[in-house]
Amino acid sequence: MRLLKLSLLLQDENFVIERIFVMKIHLIRSYSREFFVSCPKISFIIAVATLWFLGMLAAPASADTVLQVTPLSWNVIGLDSNSPFAGPYRFPVGARVCNTGSSDAGDVTATFVWDSANAGVDLRGGSLSSIPLGLIAAGDCSDAYFEVEVERATAPYNTARLYHITASDSVSGATGTSPQPRELYVEHLISQNRNSVTDIKLNGTAVPAGGSMTLMVGNTYTIELDGGTATQGYNQFEAFIDFSNTIFQILSVTTTYSADNSPYVPSPNDELYADACLWENDPNSPNYRSCIGGDFKAGGVNVVTTYTVKIIGGGGTSQTLNSLLYDFSGSSYHYNGDYIVGARIANIIGPSSVTIAKSFAPRAITPGSTSVMSFKLANPTTETFTGVNFTDSFPAGLKVAATPGVTYDGCGAGVIFPSSQPPAKIQQPALGR
Secondary structure (H helix, E strand, C coil): CCHHHHHHHHHHCCCHHHHHHHHHHHHHHHHHHHHHHHHHHHHHHHHHHHHHHHHHHCCCCCCCEEEEEEEEECCCCEEEEECCCCCCEEEEEEEEEEEECCCCCCEEEEEEEEEECCCCCECCCCCEEEEEEEEECCCCCEEEEEEEECCCCCCCCCCCEEEEEEEEECCCCCCCECCCCCCCEEEEEEEEEEECCEEEEECCCCCCCCCCCEEEECEEEEEEEEEEECCCCEEEEEEECCCCCCCCCEEEEEEEEEEECCCCCCCCCCCCEEEEEEECCCCCCCCCCCCCCCCEEEEEEEEEEEEEEECCCCCCCEEEEEEECCCCCCCCCECCCCCCCCCCCEEEHHHHCCCEEEECCCCCCCCCCCCEEEEECCCCCCCCEEEEEEECCCCCCCCCCCCCCCCEEEEEEEECECCCCCCEEEEEEEEEC
């Protein structure tokens, strides 16, 4: 009877895991001899069931969704070696979030976390500390770029601040984190002419130094940074434009080098950072901030970094875009001498840029009569707006006539949705410049 009872309990799907686990202990300690002697088949069934339940107990909650977070940027940041009040002070800190599991990650967010204090190193004021990445399918990756700013003063030199970047999926509960400990170290950067920006292009069209580009909220653009370094390149090298992550969502990056003998840097490289000599990033290592993989280099006289960006905000603002090419070679750190004079201006426009004016003819009418109401929409920008719509609320006693007699001029026919009661909605297909 004892053997039969235990066998039935193990096969009962309503039996709680804790009691089955206890039963397994009894099986090992008290009944193993009876099972093998009296009924070897039942012993085998219970042993298999026990192993199955033990496997179930050991399985992690999100075994099918696994998030891996890998740094994308150099741990060295800095200020001009002669004057901290001139030169670069903003740096991208990126991470690649990959789903290495077999199931999709439904709603992923990357978050920047400080692990120590340093008043001279912080995220850029107003920038995003958490970036929504959305769905990451099994086997795919998404990149997140945060902005770090160094205080323009002498105090931050040769200081550091610990950080890490996490990823979490609100659907599966899966989480991941970048390696720890890791830090951002503030170096003395030497301005040198051997690094330079030769061009910046918007969708293939050159934008000269001091020039401007017009970008519309919601649109996607290709922005190319062309530059050069010493002929052979450097052990460490990074080229970037300091895009605000509240306005520019970086969808992808590709960098090519005219010189690259490093086994660690492909060309094209899908990162801003060329870790040519295999840099030691662990601050606890005796080799910290030095090459541990050989005297390899990447860079050259022709370095092209191509961004695909989506404009996600900032309508009505103008953004100064500075470009930095900086490196480590020999025993010092260098950046492009044309940093200050090479800025471009990004004018961000949105629907609020469209102007609208309304008029009546005649302006005065008696009850029961009609007046022609006209709307004039103007686009003062160089971009074309599509899908424009607006709503007009009428005062009491005024409504759209039974036969509106709508006409359009200038931008093609639109659609009006008159209502017997205000408001009325009008859609216009496109507004050219």
